[in-house]
Amino acid sequence: MSFYKKHFLDLKTLTEAEINYVINSAQKMKYILLSKSASQPLYLKGKTVATLFDEESSRSKLSYELAALNLGAKVIHLHTDKHFKKGESLKDIGRYIDQIGADFIVIRHEVSGSPHHLSKYVKASIINAGDGMNENPSQSLIDLMTIQDQKKNFKDLKVVIIGDVMHNRVAKSNIWALKKLGSQVAVVAPPTLLPYGIESTGVEIHTSVADAIIDADVIMTLRMSDKNEYNRLIPSINEYKKLYKLDVQRLSYAKEDAIVMHPGPINRGIEISSEVIDGESSLISKQQVNGVAIRMALFHLLNKKGGGHNIVG
């Protein structure tokens, strides 16, 4: 088994074996990172990574950048907001980055499918760092790696995802991947915050946290974004807290060794109580090294296929 792809666009089109392969590769990277050995493998020496982000995001950009630097690549940045305001198309920006010789383009864009679109026009390898409401596949791999660290394997795990699945792209990637990996996945949210037909992915749907969480091994809470888009979907944040906030009492229905995760940034006291965040089930803010390891693994694996300009098409 190997991972032989040019682009990394989503998890829904990867196989179980491919997902496992990336995670295992990241485990090796993590070992290298933690050993702090002086001789890190410079797999990306001579390569250039361009980041193309149109939304404010410092954290994941930082982790991509560090991953690339760790592997010996050069890193360049482009803030796309200005270009889009001037009316330049993504296709043209992508071609420009291609022309100046970037081997990888890491893109975050507010339109679903934009990395797929860009991949049709460039020679560089595209890494999707989040597209619209579609997916954030590498962020999801971080979650998966954390689950693997804690639970050893995915088969027969019960994973409960609480909150705004509709707008959350990490949650979508997690659902696609966990179903492939053999986990039992339940989502719990007001029906207005669930995407249409999500049950077709094989997830269970609940509206009551207490019902959903019984015997859970893993609980993921999702950020309620601070945008005003909830006005028409739920009556108030107050009511949401009342019905869906993960607190100690609700957590008590889960298995004793259940773990709690959150993709961040966290609204303390809204989707999750401070007590849970800082409690012993919580892995929040404790697994950030996995983020760098996953991204190193992705760069390395895509580079094997050629990493940009070495191959055509």
Place this chain on the structure above:
Amino acid sequence: MSDKLLIKNGIIVTSNKTIYNQSILIEDKKIIQMDTGIEDDEAVVIDATDCYIVPGLIDLHCNIQDPGFDYKETMLTVGQSAINGGFTTLTINPNTVPRIDNKAIVEYIISKAKNECPVQVVPYGNLTRNGEGKVMSEIGEMQLAGIAAVSDGDHAIQDTDLMRNLCNYCSMFDIPVIAHCENRLISNGNEINEGAISTYLGIQGAPITAETIHLARNILLANEFGTKLHITHVSTAQSVEMIRQFKKQGFKLTCETSPQYFTLNEEAAMGYNTLVKVNPPLRTAADVEAIIKGLRDGIIDTISSDHCPDTIDSKEVEYTLASFGISSLETAFSLSYTYLVEQGHLNMEQLIDKMSHKPAQILTLNKGTIQVGSTADLTIFNPNEDYYIDASKFKSKARYSPYDGLVIKGRVKYTLVNGKLYRTDG
């Protein structure tokens, strides 16, 4: 050279009869004789053996884009495109710049079309000024100037009070109100059907109720005042069922669909395929079946092209930023023939009824039939000839199509527009 034209040995099909082995003699733009075995030494002869001769097709839904967007399509290219596809009469959606919302523009459009377009163009007028859905336009003035219908194009009027007043006002004219049904509060831009595919692609979808809520509203409002109502591009099974029930109860309305709604379903958008981004969006396979059944049962009265040309650049962008529409004048008829007649859902007479005779009736045009004395608007096509769609050869400026490369039947061989002959198969 004589200006007489003799079409020999074809099969004439109109909305209510099929006559084999017929020849048609045309002189001075008019059909002067129809019979078996006509001979005329002076006439130019077209051999129509094994071909169907049908009344020229009439398109109730066409975005000509000129004036205003002549980089997308012009009066000339749309006309050439129409001829290639067998259409002899087009209508113009009033979503032009300037918009067709007063009599001066109507007069301008009529004269522009006469000068520049090789087929006849019948103008629609905007229901509201500048198509903004706020203030009524001068519909009476425009009717006197020659509009055949009123419509705000794909801008459904959201203000129900205004729509009711428009239905009331238009009830005094004998022209139809053409309504695109979309409740914009819930349609999320109408970019993709809400369903498994929208969830898979991570794009917010348009529920079918965005169409059917407006459909019910418009039918009820038109019925309240006896207004002539025509529903454009019906796309959902629920719409068909509702129209069936309304018609059964005696409500007066007509409706149409377009080839994309009976040939493609939402799965065609996989991979963010912008070529199939249309408004209303493609629906499910079950909806496609219901549309076909609606056509078969006569619930859906007409088939229009819904021609909506744009630039290829407008399609080579992210899905949600891409333009809507398909360049479809050159494929509408053959697709309809292949998917409806070849598949046994409709017979030839029914297809011609839906693409020529009924459209003429709805707009009260003296067209859509073949008889001695009538203007020679005719389409001649070979039902047995396979050909593949090559979008790069389109006469339309929009030389792209989701059907590119598809092998279909029913190739248009000749189109006669007002007695003028065009060869269309090469």
